[in-house]
Amino acid sequence: VITRPEMEIGRYHWMYRSSRPHRYHHVPGLRGNVSPLGIQGCFECCIKCLGGVPYASLVATILCFSGVALFCGCGHVALTGTVSILEQHFSTTASDHALLSEVIQLMQYVIYGIASFFFLYGIILLAEGFYTTSAVKELHGEFKTTACGRCISGMFVFLTYVLGVAWLGVFGFSAVPVFMFYNIWSTCEVLKSFQANVTVPGDQICVDIRQYGIIPWNAVPGKACGPILENICNTNEFYMSYHLFIVACAGAGATVIALIHFLMILSSNWAYLKDASKMQAYQDIKAKEEQELQDIQSRSKEQLNSYT
Numbered sequence: 001v002i003t004r005p006e007m008e009i010g011r012y013h014w015m016y017r018s019s020r021p022h023r024y025h026h027v028p029g030l031r032g033n034v035s036p037l038g039i040q041g042c043f044e045c046c047i048k049c050l051g052g053v054p055y056a057s058l059v060a061t062i063l064c065f066s067g068v069a070l071f072c073g074c075g076h077v078a079l080t081g082t083v084s085i086l087e088q089h090f091s092t093t094a095s096d097h098a099l100l101s102e103v104i105q106l107m108q109y110v111i112y113g114i115a116s117f118f119f120l121y122g123i124i125l126l127a128e129g130f131y132t133t134s135a136v137k138e139l140h141g142e143f144k145t146t147a148c149g150r151c152i153s154g155m156f157v158f159l160t161y162v163l164g165v166a167w168l169g170v171f172g173f174s175a176v177p178v179f180m181f182y183n184i185w186s187t188c189e190v191l192k193s194f195q196a197n198v199t200v201p202g203d204q205i206c207v208d209i210r211q212y213g214i215i216p217w218n219a220v221p222g223k224a225c226g227p228i229l230e231n232i233c234n235t236n237e238f239y240m241s242y243h244l245f246i247v248a249c250a251g252a253g254a255t256v257i258a259l260i261h262f263l264m265i266l267s268s269n270w271a272y273l274k275d276a277s278k279m280q281a282y283q284d285i286k287a288k289e290e291q292e293l294q295d296i297q298s299r300s301k302e303q304l305n306s307y308t
Contacts, residue, residue, distance in 0.1 A: 056265050057129025061122045064258035068122075070251025071174070072115040074244040079104045081241035082177070089224055089232050090209045096219040118255075121163075125262055128156055132269035153270045160266055164259040171252040178249050180212055181242040188233035191226070205229065 083097075083104055091097040132153065184207050191205045206225035210217050224232055232238055 054126070054129035054132070054265075056261070057126050060258050060261040060265060061126045063254055063261065064118060064122050067251045067254030067256075067258055068115060068118040071170075071248045071255060072111045072251075074251065075174070075248040076108050076111050078177070078241045078244035078248060079108060081237045081244070085232065085235075085237055085241065086209070086215065089228070090222060091215050091219045093220060097215050100214055125156065125160070125266070128153065129265065129269070132272060153266065157263065157266045157270055160259055160263045164256065164263060167252065167256045167259055171249070171256050174245070174249040174252045177245045178242075181238075181245060183207070184229075184238070185233065185242060188229060191230055191233075 083101060086097055086100070087094075187205060187207050194205065203226040206223050207229055208223040209215055210219060210222045215222065
C-alpha cells in the first residue's frame with residue numbers, strides 16, 4: 001500500500017524531473033578528535049604510535065645498555081687502579097708483574113669490543129622487537145611473515161642464550177676481584193681495631209697477594225704488613241678500585257638479567273610469528289576455497305542462463 005507522503009514525493013519528482021536532483025553523501029561518524037576531513041587528531045596518533053612500541057624490549061635494552069656501560073667503564077678504571085697498587089706496594093720489579101700487566105691490558109681492549117658489540121646488538125634486538133610487535137598487531141591485515149624472518153628470530157634466540165651463558169661466567173669472574181679487595185679491606189679493619197690493644201702487635205697482621213696467584217711467589221715484597229697495609233687501605237686508589245669493582249660486578253649482573261629478559265621476549269615473539277605463519281596459511285587456503293566456490297557458482301549461473 002502506497003501512503004500519501006510517498007505519493008507526494010513521487011509527484012514532486014515527476015513534475016520537476018528536469019531539475020537537478022539532490023545528492024546526499026554518507027558522512028562517517030566522528031571518533032574522538034577526528035576532523036570532518038577524516039584526519040586523525042594528535043591524541044589518536046599518539047595512542048596508535050604508543051601501541052606499537054615493544055615496551056618489554058625497550059626495558060630490556062635500557063637495562064642491557066646500563067649494565068654493559070657500568071661493567072665496561074668501571075671495570076676499565078678499576079683495572080688501571082689495580083695495576084698501580086700492585087706496582088707501588090706488592091711488586092716493585094717490573095718483570096714480576098709483566099704478564100699480569102699484559103693480561104690486564106688485553107682485558108681492557110676486550111672491554112672496548114664488548115661495549116661496541118652490545119651497543120649494536122641491543123639496537124638490533126630492539127628493532128627485532130618492533131618487527132615482531134608489528135607482526136602481531138597486524139596479524140589480520142596485509143602483513144606477511146616470511147620463513148627468513150622466522151629463521152632470523154630463531155637465530156637471535158640461540159645467540160642470546162649463548163651470550164647469557166657467557167655473561168654468567170663474566171659475572172662470576174667479576175666477583176673475584178671484589179672478594180680479593182674485600183679481604184684486604186676487612187684485614188685493614190681488623191688492624192685498626194687491634195691498634196687499640198697494645199698487647200697485640202700490628203706487624204703480625206699481613207696481606208699476601210701471592211697466594212691469589214696473580215703475581216709469582218718470588219715477587220718482592222709480595223705482602224704488606226702493619227703500617228704499610230694501613231697506608232694502602234687509606235689511599236684513594238684502593239677505595240676507588242674497590243667500589244668500582246663492586247659497581248662493575250653489579251653491571252655484569254644487570255646484563256645477565258637483561259639477556260634473560262631478552263631471551264624470554266625473543267622466545268615469545270618467535271612463538272607468535274610461528275602461529276602467525278600458520279594463521280596466514282589457513283587464511284590463504286580459505287580465500288582460495290572461497291574463490292573457487294565463487295567461480296563454480298558463476299559458471300553454473302552462466303550455464304543456467306545459456307539454457308534458458
